[in-house]
Amino acid sequence: MPSDTSSTDAIRVENLRFAWPGNPPVLDIKSFTLGRGEKLFLRGPSGSGKSTLLGLIAGVLSPGTGTINVLGNDMARLSAAARDRVRADHLGVIFQMFNLVPYLSVTGNVTLPLHFSPARRKAVGAHPDEEARRLLGRLGLTDPAMLDRRVSDLSVGQQQRVAAARALIGGPDIVIADEPTSALDADARDRFIELLSEEASRTGAALLFVSHDASLARLFDRAVDLAEINTAGVTA
Amino acid sequence: MKALFTLAWKSLLNRRASFLLTLFAVALSVALFLGVDKARTGAREGFGHTISGTDLIIGAPTGSVNLLLYSVFRMGNATAEVSWPTYQKLSARDDIAWTVPISLGDSHRGFRVMGTDHAYFEHYQYGRGESLRFAKGREMDDLFDAVVGADVARELGYEIGSPLVLSHGLGKADFGSGHENRPFRVVGILAPTGTPVDRTVIVSLEAITAIHVGWESGAKNPLSDSITEDMIRSFNLTPKTVTAIYAGLKRKGTILRTRREINTNKGEPLMAIIPGEALAELWSVTAMAERALLAVSIFVIAVGVVSILTSILTSLNERRREMSILRAVGARPGHIFGLLTLEAGLIGFGGAALGIVIVHVLVLIAGPIVMQRYGISLGGTGPGMTDLITLLAVTGASLLAGAIPAWAAFRRSLADGLSVKL
Numbered sequence A: 001m002p003s004d005t006s007s008t009d010a011i012r013v014e015n016l017r018f019a020w021p022g023n024p025p026v027l028d029i030k031s032f033t034l035g036r037g038e039k040l041f042l043r044g045p046s047g048s049g050k051s052t053l054l055g056l057i058a059g060v061l062s063p064g065t066g067t068i069n070v071l072g073n074d075m076a077r078l079s080a081a082a083r084d085r086v087r088a089d090h091l092g093v094i095f096q097m098f099n100l101v102p103y104l105s106v107t108g109n110v111t112l113p114l115h116f117s118p119a120r121r122k123a124v125g126a127h128p129d130e131e132a133r134r135l136l137g138r139l140g141l142t143d144p145a146m147l148d149r150r151v152s153d154l155s156v157g158q159q160q161r162v163a164a165a166r167a168l169i170g171g172p173d174i175v176i177a178d179e180p181t182s183a184l185d186a187d188a189r190d191r192f193i194e195l196l197s198e199e200a201s202r203t204g205a206a207l208l209f210v211s212h213d214a215s216l217a218r219l220f221d222r223a224v225d226l227a228e229i230n231t232a233g234v235t236a
Numbered sequence B: 001m002k003a004l005f006t007l008a009w010k011s012l013l014n015r016r017a018s019f020l021l022t023l024f025a026v027a028l029s030v031a032l033f034l035g036v037d038k039a040r041t042g043a044r045e046g047f048g049h050t051i052s053g054t055d056l057i058i059g060a061p062t063g064s065v066n067l068l069l070y071s072v073f074r075m076g077n078a079t080a081e082v083s084w085p086t087y088q089k090l091s092a093r094d095d096i097a098w099t100v101p102i103s104l105g106d107s108h109r110g111f112r113v114m115g116t117d118h119a120y121f122e123h124y125q126y127g128r129g130e131s132l133r134f135a136k137g138r139e140m141d142d143l144f145d146a147v148v149g150a151d152v153a154r155e156l157g158y159e160i161g162s163p164l165v166l167s168h169g170l171g172k173a174d175f176g177s178g179h180e181n182r183p184f185r186v187v188g189i190l191a192p193t194g195t196p197v198d199r200t201v202i203v204s205l206e207a208i209t210a211i212h213v214g215w216e217s218g219a220k221n222p223l224s225d226s227i228t229e230d231m232i233r234s235f236n237l238t239p240k241t242v243t244a245i246y247a248g249l250k251r252k253g254t255i256l257r258t259r260r261e262i263n264t265n266k267g268e269p270l271m272a273i274i275p276g277e278a279l280a281e282l283w284s285v286t287a288m289a290e291r292a293l294l295a296v297s298i299f300v301i302a303v304g305v306v307s308i309l310t311s312i313l314t315s316l317n318e319r320r321r322e323m324s325i326l327r328a329v330g331a332r333p334g335h336i337f338g339l340l341t342l343e344a345g346l347i348g349f350g351g352a353a354l355g356i357v358i359v360h361v362l363v364l365i366a367g368p369i370v371m372q373r374y375g376i377s378l379g380g381t382g383p384g385m386t387d388l389i390t391l392l393a394v395t396g397a398s399l400l401a402g403a404i405p406a407w408a409a410f411r412r413s414l415a416d417g418l419s420v421k422l
Ligand SMILES: Nc1ncnc2c1ncn2[C@@H]1O[C@H](COP(=O)(O)OP(=O)(O)O)[C@@H](O)[C@H]1O
Pocket: A020, A021, A023, A026, A044, A045, A046, A047, A048, A049, A050, A051, A052, A053, B415, B416, B417, B419
């Protein structure tokens, strides 16, 4: 999928409206942007539509109306298959928890996106497992014994770092993280965000980090409150 | 594609218990089906190859299948015999080129004893027109000479010159009912034929009469043990009856007329059958049962395939999270669909392959026993075309069955988006 490299924004959302079938609209956003390489904190209370917005940006959901421009691709106008291709090639995703496929090894989980994106496979080169170990090392998972453990035996903090390594492998342009730290204690949380930001900077990836915890805003370039840009439900 | 394969395989290993149980269910169902099929084709081939070159088989009136079974396959017993003068009259017919008289009803340590004459070795053919061959020795010459089939020699350890005791009646227990004063000995051992001949002891027609000296009333005469060999040799041993007659015609074209004339014989009632026709009749009798058995075993396979579907369908809920992870890392809905159909296909393929292995191991173990008991060869040892077709069909059916849970997961992965609630 060609991406418009001249575009200055990684993500540009305009006049977006979205409603889950049979429900009132959850999102009505006039404008929202994420710059290339920018680290943005998106805050909003539980149920405010943060995950829904990420699903739209990731191209898993298709919008009702409006524009969702991801790296020059208008996700609203692409076919489902083309949106999947954009996600596979350019996006890394980290969930709140249960990020890992239980039957794959730690490195198997990290290299998983490479199976679905020739571009990222090419970017990594001939030795994806080495690249996986390098990324895991950067994220503080250096114990070689840990690589052989079943992923369900890892601590939540370790699981989230594995998920971060997976989101970063193959140098995606955007990493979206959906409340990845809400199951971590304060120390682990700050350390996780630091490492994630560091690695994102190294690869030049933009970071869209979502949380309901406003105290994290200080760790990012910019912070946005979803309530300020989303007018859905305001009049209701 | 290779990646999906690896994923499917690892996912199956992760749910090992359910995976293996389903695999075994499929394997057993496939083994049942192939076992039934092997027994069926084995029986047909074995029976079909047992006699060739014989135009008519003649015996006392009975069912044609029955006559075929006892005269060729040594199964069951004749209810009536053909008198010796009638046999001689048949042999003398202008349209008949040769006849082989056979006399059955006795056994030797579980093997049937058959009385006949030189014509048997000359005219009996099996397979595609093969004649009997001697592995060792020669035909009977003396009254107490016996020729044994390959299995008889092997199982009883007989060599040329081995003595043997022939008993009247059937059954393994020779003691007490024996004919110890009739000292037979082995003069010839036949090469294996894969037919009931291998399990037969062949003696002259006169020898059959000799065995029965002292048994004329049907029960053992108390004096029979005191009869000596020399006394027996001095008796008139011309047979009074024969059990059946194999006949070859001078010209094949007369076969229907010859048969009709024999069937409507004035004097002693007779029955002539054409072996191929009687075999066809036998198959038409067994076809119903065969079809029913095959149908049942195909249904059992269907149950096996449905159990694949069930095992995957029930796993879908706990795997909902896994599916949205795969979607998040770039898997298209088609990948989700492919992953689940592949899992079903792998179980089906593995199960069918295991079933084929089970059947072949069973044939290897049980084949000789079945051959011994029923004279049925369970077919070649190696895997054949049927196995391959079954493997492909079961794999195909499993892929199709897998499409149902795959479709469910496909739809759900579209509806779930990235936000699966747990
Ligand atoms: N798959 C779904 N189907 C229907 N409604 C949904 C679905 N996912 C979320 N919603 C609804 O959309 C609203 C926003 O949810 P979500 O985007 O998950 O919020 P947040 O991530 O901010 O907690 C909620 O009211 C939720 O019930």
